[in-house]
Amino acid sequence: MRVAGGRALLRGAELRVPGGAKHGMCLLLGATGVGKTLLVKRLQEVSSRDGKGDLGEPPPTRPTVGTNLTDIVAQRKITIRELGGCMGPIWSSYYGNCRSLLFVMDASDPTQLSASCVQLLGLLSAEQLAEASVLILFNKIDLPCYMSTEEMKSLIRLPDIIACAKQNITTAEISAREGTGLAGVLAWLQATHRAND
Numbered sequence: 001m002r003v004a005g006g007r008a009l010l011r012g013a014e015l016r017v018p019g020g021a022k023h024g025m026c027l028l029l030g031a032t033g034v035g036k037t038l039l040v041k042r043l044q045e046v047s048s049r050d051g052k053g054d055l056g057e058p059p060p061t062r063p064t065v066g067t068n069l070t071d072i073v074a075q076r077k078i079t080i081r082e083l084g085g086c087m088g089p090i091w092s093s094y095y096g097n098c099r100s101l102l103f104v105m106d107a108s109d110p111t112q113l114s115a116s117c118v119q120l121l122g123l124l125s126a127e128q129l130a131e132a133s134v135l136i137l138f139n140k141i142d143l144p145c146y147m148s149t150e151e152m153k154s155l156i157r158l159p160d161i162i163a164c165a166k167q168n169i170t171t172a173e174i175s176a177r178e179g180t181g182l183a184g185v186l187a188w189l190q191a192t193h194r195a196n197d
């Protein structure tokens with residue numbers, strides 16, 4: 001089975017994942033529709049403009065059936081691999097060589113919260129991701145009635161999760177649509193991938 005334009009190839013149980021970055025990959029995960037594809041497009045825009053100028057209207061996105069590889073050049077090249085939410089059952093095939101993990105949650109959708117939390121717990125308990133640095137992103141804060149970071153943290157009992165996890169975990173509120181918080185995401189990626197040299 002070919003996935004996402006043939007950049008990954010699945011043969012029976014064996015999954016070959018070409019294009020692994022020398023310094024480790026950034027995995028971008030989260031449920032369907034939380035905004036991963038728009039985020040990565042916006043990160044590319046922000047890094048190429050060096051934070052200057054308006055981002056303008058968000059580009060259209062379609063559900064990712066498979067995986068997208070995107071290089072972000074911010075001081076150094078960082079390769080981000082988005083896996084579509086619908087790929088959840090085989091996310092674990094891509095955990096190898098993962099240095100950092102961006103986990104996106106939709107702060108405007110309380111109905112999705114518990115499912116996202118279960119996904120997050122699964123990721124944090126994966127042996128192959130034990131060394132990864134994790135940034136949890138609460139996206140879509142431009143929408144009315146979004147849940148604040150404090151509300152999200154309390155609803156998913158994040159302090160307990162952090163206390164039990166092996167990984168370094170950071171959180172941030174963002175809007176991939178408006179560009180809010182994206183400079184901070186780039187700074188985190190730079191610092192994390194530099195620290196992993």
Ligand SMILES: Nc1nc2c(ncn2[C@@H]2O[C@H](COP(=O)(O)OP(=O)(O)OP(=O)(O)O)[C@@H](O)[C@H]2O)c(=O)[nH]1
Nearest residue numbers: 032033034035036037038061063064085140176177
């Ligand atoms: N209002 C608002 N909409 C957003 C934001 N981020 C993404 N969206 C919208 O949410 C929808 C889904 O975005 P995608 O980036 O395709 O979601 P995804 O997580 O990549 O979804 P899958 O690839 O199916 O896993 C699109 O209509 C986006 O424009 C945001 O910060 N604010």
Ligand SMILES: [Mg+2]
Nearest residue numbers: 036037063064
């Ligand atoms: Mg997508």
